[in-house]
Amino acid sequence: EVQLLESGGGLVQPGGSLRLSCAASGFTFNSYAVNWVRQAPGKGLEWVSAISGSGGTTFYADSVKGRFTISRDNSKNTLYLQMNSLRAEDTALYYCAKVAIKTSSWSRFDYWGQGTLVTVSS
């Protein structure tokens, strides 16, 4: 059974940093691209970042480019999101989601975690 379990969320002051993790199981982790998607309270879904299965290719939304860094440790089956220079507008539930197709980042997201909440506030 595919499982994605996010952790690392919490309350952080504006300008602060946080690192999110997503532990994956039930599939061959290094064969699939994975993504971070966020949802501000009461709002819609916003794609944040993606990383290829090997970790060699990364993508970012303009809203986080230069502040967030996506990475993965395939030996630990874990995805990360390092978030720096956090702003109030980064407050959201952060989901990790895997793509459905091996060896392609451009695919629907077939499994999602339950999310970890990040709150940026003084």
Place this chain on the structure above:
Amino acid sequence: DIQMTQSPSTLSASVGDRVTITCRASQHISSWLAWYQQKPGKAPKLLIYDASSLESGVPSRFSGSGSGTEFTLTISSLQPDDFATYYCQQYNTYSLWTFGQGTKVEIK
């Protein structure tokens, strides 16, 4: 970036109604479109991919159509479990991924 625009934003319907949600892309995306259902406090669930393919385990009352820039999600006979928010998403090759703003299906 490719913009995705859903309509309507909110839809009031009754059990048994046929429901249609539209999603428009700001540029041609072939059939690289998915539909997701999200219930309060839950992660999104994939319903339709490649514009018209039904994800395994999803009831057949859900269907998708369209290509290019215009897409539709149809629920043929709305069931109590279907009251939720629905999102379209494009995954056009070599483009960044984007979601529509969502359509909330409410009880009439």
